[in-house]
Amino acid sequence: MKHWQIDQLPWDSFDPSKVDPELVKAVKAASVVERNSVDYAVYLNNVFHDDPDFQQAADHWAVEEIQHGDALGRWAMLADPQWDYQDAFQRYRDFYKIQLDVDQSIRGSRTGELIARCMVETGTSSFYTALADATDEPVLKALCKQIAADEFRHFKLFYDHMHRYLKREKISTLQRARIALGRVTESEDDELASAYHTTNEPADMPYDHNRCIANYMARAMKTYQPKHLKRVTGMIFKTIGLTPHSKLQDLAFYIAEKLFFSRQKKFARMVGLG
């Protein structure tokens, strides 16, 4: 069962004067990636083909992710009435495809798959929390709070299943760290870059990965404050199996904060927002 419904959001309170047009571009890209989770549910059902409990959880998870896309898309159409969410989603679907016909995880193990899912939910929960804090537009703020709450629940869902498989597959802390950090760096791969391209750039403009990822990241990363990154490092530590709230986490946070904000500035300069 969904924890909230799109029609319950305060749509009548939409205030165009509080819309940041740069954030609208990031929201458009995020909306189609969220909706595309239906493909990941197919992929997860294949990877966990003999685990009906997890398959059911994955199907339920996908329903919530689709709702995130639909709600963000509806907001983006209020902010930019020229833009069409369904058309943009179709363009994204035609442009970006993930391999679905698998019988095992591309991460090498089911534990690895669930670690990767935990990292995705770490990213989304922090992004929507940061976006809710960054925007003064009341509908987007309310929407992002609801989405962030779902994403934290998704993290817990995948984390609990990850522990179930960890007992069988016995993956070392080092391997867990490698998979987790590998998935974090994948955020700069084609998924978000092509989402930016298909939701913000004209159809006759050639795709350029570096330009598109810089455009997306410059805007999305700008919403983050140090407190959001602190939570991210805590969730990564938890997923890897290291003690959160430790001296090591303080050090990881210190390094992550420096890297994150210098990267945001680099992306912003690349696209003329710096």
Ligand SMILES: [Fe+2]
């Ligand atoms: Fe989501």
Ligand SMILES: [Fe+2]
């Ligand atoms: Fe999620």
